[in-house]
Amino acid sequence: MNFVSRELSGWGKYPKAVCNIYKPKDIEQARRSITKDKLIPRGLGRSYNDASLNDTGFVSETMLLDKFIDFDEQTGLLKCESGVSLDHILRIFVPRGWFLPVSPGTKFVTIGGAAASDVHGKNHHIEGSISRHIKSLTLILQSGEIVSCSPGQNEDLFWATLGGMGLTGLILNAEIYLKKIETAYIRQRTIKCSNIDNLLQNIENSEKDYEYSAAWIDASARGRNLGRGLLFVGNHAVRKDLPPKLAGQPLCVFHRSLGLPAALPSFFFNSLFIKGANASYNFVNKQKDSIVNYDKFFYPLDSITNWNMAYGSKGFVQYQLVIPGASGTGWIKEIFELIAASKAVCSLAVLKKMGKQEGILSFPMEGYTLALDFPQDEKLKSLIDQFNNIAIRDHGRVYLTKDAFLDEKTFKAMYDGKWDKWLDIKNKYDPEGFFSSNLSRRIGLCRY
């Protein structure tokens, strides 16, 4: 089978690696891409790091495994191949009155990738992550065998594959329950928060009334303003919520896109510019209620198709951690204080509440999760190390879909009791460890 050699990276454009890439067009070719060499499947490459890179062996791009297989109008159960993207699903099913049960920050991920990262969204505290809504998965194992797994069948493989970063086998298809909607709009409320305590209070207060909730934090605010920001909460709008001009066509596909013409010069990522940008964003947004379309609410960054290019060739890093509620919320202030002390430039900070979570290697846990964007810089690692120390101290962990720095010792401390249980299952289904990536080798997710 032909392959192409090309430099690949994740969405952060850091790190990069030259990889040999297969692009199977059907199930037979997908099977043939599983040889005696190391292999990692790759969807749309939206993990931020090296999760879908292999500088030894091969990468198997799954975009051509993109067929819809079946849909049950009564239950909303959709069966589709792993290369189908969330964008494809929305285009076909929003007009028919269905939505994704869980939406990550972009619709340009494949169902296979979404399952492998066990993605979560703004409604995690209510609906959990995508694994809660997946009925079954079908994979090709290293042996070439095609197996199905679900909570009732090959259950260990099911839970190891969800959040398993593509390391148990090549996901061929999935069955996922979509959720019924009346309109393509969200009733959104924007709540201005003066500091971190005010923000956390607002999150708690709005929990019972709103399904979706995520807070943007001005990472450069200091002192008594530390943690100020905007809390966006929302619910699916029903027909009677819509103003007359929208009510005529309540269900339609929304998609805005502009390409970024070039990378921004790196001087844009200095602290003064970022501080100014954050402050203006905070100033410009007022406390208000509004009706917004789903694309604007769930995927605001997708409207700039290659926004990651803004960070230039050095790329950027997104660091996301979650800390259980039992450890309190003092760590949030600590993190922002560390950022201020280090003089690192944090361009984006998002805080969300999370609920209870099943799974083995899945990232979410009950508590709060904070995601931070930084332009990549050599000095960043020591700051990240300090964050990781907080995570370990407070019994939290880091999201493998985003992390670019974890080493084996730190990873295994964070996922203590989980990584070895996962490895037992992986060794059962992939005894020779063929499914392997730059990430898995970096964090030692392939050996005891």
Place this chain on the structure above:
Amino acid sequence: MSLLVLGGNSAIAKSIAEKFASDKTDIFFAGRNIAEQERIANDFRLRYGINTWSGRFDAKDYGGHEQFLSDVLKVMPSVENVIVAFGMLGEQQKAAVDFDHALQIYQVNFMGSVSILTHLSNYLKEKRKGGIIVISSIAGDRGRQSNYIYGSAKGGLSVYCQGLRNELSKYNVNLMTVKPGFVDTPMTYGLKMPKLLLSSPEKVGRIVYKSFRKKKDIVYAPSYWRYIMMIIRSIPEKFFKKLNL
């Protein structure tokens, strides 16, 4: 509207079919791998809410082509439009020295097309209306050392289509020859092609459908290939034969 796709595996055929499907056309997908045709037909049905069917079609089985067309008409009320997109790139170096391989390339790309087009044109002439899209190639515009077996098969096909177009025009049936340039498909994946001249199958599909609605005759996709090939064709043979194209 109805459409018969011969060579449903082809990325270009699928892209054109998507355009037809968006305009609520019922589609029959045919190819050698019946499971694959069914997979594609099923996907189109779910995506576009149209009627779809699938069946087995083997370009080299000339004797079975008439029966194939009757079988299609048993499930699809009529065939109004057809895409002829099956083909085989083969390997030039092998075909140049091994006639069996060359024969395969001619049989699939040229003879198979002539065979099915004979039956299709008989059917459409009787109906006195219809449209045929034949996917040929720029490779057929001039024989060159790096690809002359496939090139001559497609070249022969293009000339055959010209004659057939001439014949069919008396019967209100349009035949459009499509000559794609370098397209990023499973057929060409891994081959060295200049990046600037590489098109996506989606782009080719858009161009082809638009041209088909306008009842064009010969379409280069993208259109700049018409001018590139004009230049290539104009190079005198005594210079061209020394080139390494």
